[in-house]
Amino acid sequence: MEILNVQNLHKTYGKGESQVRALKDVSFTMEKGTFCAVVGESGSGKSTLLNCIGALDTPTSGKVYLDGQDLFSMKEQKRTVFRRQNIGFVFQSFQLIAELTVEQNIVFPLLLDYQKPEQKRVDEILEVLGLSDRRHHLPGQLSGGQQQRVAIGRALITRPMLILADEPTGNLDSKSSRDVMELLVKASRLYQQTILMITHNINLTSSVDRVLRVTDGILTDLGGARE
Numbered sequence: 001m002e003i004l005n006v007q008n009l010h011k012t013y014g015k016g017e018s019q020v021r022a023l024k025d026v027s028f029t030m031e032k033g034t035f036c037a038v039v040g041e042s043g044s045g046k047s048t049l050l051n052c053i054g055a056l057d058t059p060t061s062g063k064v065y066l067d068g069q070d071l072f073s074m075k076e077q078k079r080t081v082f083r084r085q086n087i088g089f090v091f092q093s094f095q096l097i098a099e100l101t102v103e104q105n106i107v108f109p110l111l112l113d114y115q116k117p118e119q120k121r122v123d124e125i126l127e128v129l130g131l132s133d134r135r136h137h138l139p140g141q142l143s144g145g146q147q148q149r150v151a152i153g154r155a156l157i158t159r160p161m162l163i164l165a166d167e168p169t170g171n172l173d174s175k176s177s178r179d180v181m182e183l184l185v186k187a188s189r190l191y192q193q194t195i196l197m198i199t200h201n202i203n204l205t206s207s208v209d210r211v212l213r214v215t216d217g218i219l220t221d222l223g224g225a226r227e
Helices: 046-053 076-086 102-112 119-128 144-156 174-191
Strands: 002-013 020-031 035-039 061-066 087-090 162-166 195-199 210-215 218-223
Touching: 002 046, 020 046, 020 061, 020 218, 035 046, 035 174, 046 162, 046 195, 076 087, 087 144, 102 119, 102 144, 119 144, 119 174, 144 162, 144 174, 174 195
Parallel strands: 035 195, 035 210, 087 162, 162 195
Antiparallel strands: 002 020, 002 061, 210 218
């Protein structure tokens, strides 16, 4: 089942001599449950691609379809709600709310839409992430790796069609990076969660289903990485 369809995506910043073509005719699709990594050097356009797919930035031209819905044909308010309900984000900087506990941070996206969290699912996510004994801790009482696990839980709680992970291990040591990657892979397999992750570290792609490379705004499909 196709979840994501990116068609002829272009993104240009600036005009005249200062013009930068960040994305150049990028097209690809993703099936449900696929874990895909986008690799590339700093400045290659991979973050721009992620931001356009997540409707955090608007492409100059092209289409992004999520489960058949054209993101950029929607009015801005509808697109904002659709994004919140259907796309989960995991950022390099965690972006947790310091005054909320682990459990409160995880369920926060549901509360934004006035939904009552399903306690059984919350407990299951905490267990999967190894955070059951940290549910009442504040972010400042956690390690970097534990904070990123909370961010993953927050992305999972709404059962999104797609999770976008932007350098999720960028601020972590090597052990925490491996742990976070294992958790993302586990989430992909356990929940049939579709994940698109960008990273500059090719070593983190050995367990994903598919690898894409962005070079100077041009996307190349490198195929499957997992045996």
